[in-house]
Amino acid sequence: MNQHIKGSLSTIILKLLHDNGRMYGYEITQKVKEITQEDIQITEGALYPILHKLEAEEILTAETEKVEGRVRKYYKITPKGNEIAVDRIAELRAFAENLNLILNPKLALQ
Amino acid sequence: MNQHIKGSLSTIILKLLHDNGRMYGYEITQKVKEITQEDIQITEGALYPILHKLEAEEILTAETEKVEGRVRKYYKITPKGNEIAVDRIAELRAFAENLNLILNPKLALQ
DNA sequence: TAAATATACATAATTTTCTTATACATCAAA
DNA sequence: TTTGATGTATAAGAAAATTATGTATATTTA
Numbered sequence: 638m639n640q641h642i643k644g645s646l647s648t649i650i651l652k653l654l655h656d657n658g659r660m661y662g663y664e665i666t667q668k669v670k671e672i673t674q675e676d677i678q679i680t681e682g683a684l685y686p687i688l689h690k691l692e693a694e695e696i697l698t699a700e701t702e703k704v705e706g707r708v709r710k711y712y713k714i715t716p717k718g719n720e721i722a723v724d725r726i727a728e729l730r731a732f733a734e735n736l737n738l739i740l741n742p743k744l745a746l747q
Numbered sequence: 748m749n750q751h752i753k754g755s756l757s758t759i760i761l762k763l764l765h766d767n768g769r770m771y772g773y774e775i776t777q778k779v780k781e782i783t784q785e786d787i788q789i790t791e792g793a794l795y796p797i798l799h800k801l802e803a804e805e806i807l808t809a810e811t812e813k814v815e816g817r818v819r820k821y822y823k824i825t826p827k828g829n830e831i832a833v834d835r836i837a838e839l840r841a842f843a844e845n846l847n848l849i850l851n852p853k854l855a856l857q
Numbered sequence: 858t859a860a861a862t863a864t865a866c867a868t869a870a871t872t873t874t875c876t877t878a879t880a881c882a883t884c885a886a887a
Numbered sequence: 888t889t890t891g892a893t894g895t896a897t898a899a900g901a902a903a904a905t906t907a908t909g910t911a912t913a914t915t916t917a
Binding site for chain 2: 640644652672726732737739742
Binding site for chain 3: 748750753754756790792793796797815816817818
């Protein structure tokens with residue numbers, strides 16, 4: 638996928654769901670691909686286990702729908718999950734800032 | 748440590764060595780702690796296996812020195828490792844930009 | 858019309874990576 | 888003399904990702 642996304646992927650998923658309300662797995666992969674201009678391609682082997690884990694933790698709930706002959710499983714953040722999502726997104730934001738400091742040491746007066 | 752750094756840590760180490768020329772393990776942990784204002788604390792259990800792996804891959808070389816009674820193992824990037832380091836740092840920079848796009852969707856006209 | 862591509866989800870086996878705990882050693886400070 | 892800081896190392900277990908595969912439908916292309 639992209640080695641650097643490891644560890645951040647689950648929070649990226651939460652961020653997208655937080656912004657968009659309701660999404661299905663394939664849609665998430667396409668959205669990330671679109672935002673990053675093809676740079677980040679999430680594989681199913683990484684995506685689905687994360688979605689299932691977040692569902693098991695009751696951070697997400699899912700409902701299946703048939704659209705144009707194909708099955709889609711829509712996920713959304715639960716009320717309980719929302720607090721967790723907000724926290725993790727804040728941590729991811731802090732990490733992004735830290736990354737910028739490390740990558741641009743002049744900003745950090747290193 | 749901080750779940751989001753997973754996957755980026757080895758490149759962060761390469762970036763610090765690229766900027767500073769020569770560092771030892773403990774120094775790397777302190778530098779990251781300093782730059783991120785205590786936010787990111789790298790554990791030894793994560794740090795040393797990465798340093799050893801990079802050394803085994805001949806991306807880094809190490810030399811041990813005794814300073815003020817204590818042993819330090821200084822690492823630096825090899826000529827061969829430099830190309831790899833430059834590539835990975837560029838990828839990390841791209842990832843940081845992608846993260847910003849995901850975190851600030853208005854910038855990406857999502 | 859057959860094949861390829863895109864859409865859509867799922868999982869199992871393997872590998873990689875991280876966490877946690879532990880171990881050893883020196884030096885400085887309380 | 889005990890604690891905290893400095894310094895490296897590794898082993899066991901847990902967590903996570905990669906790779907490969909499987910299933911199914913719709914659309915596009917040859």
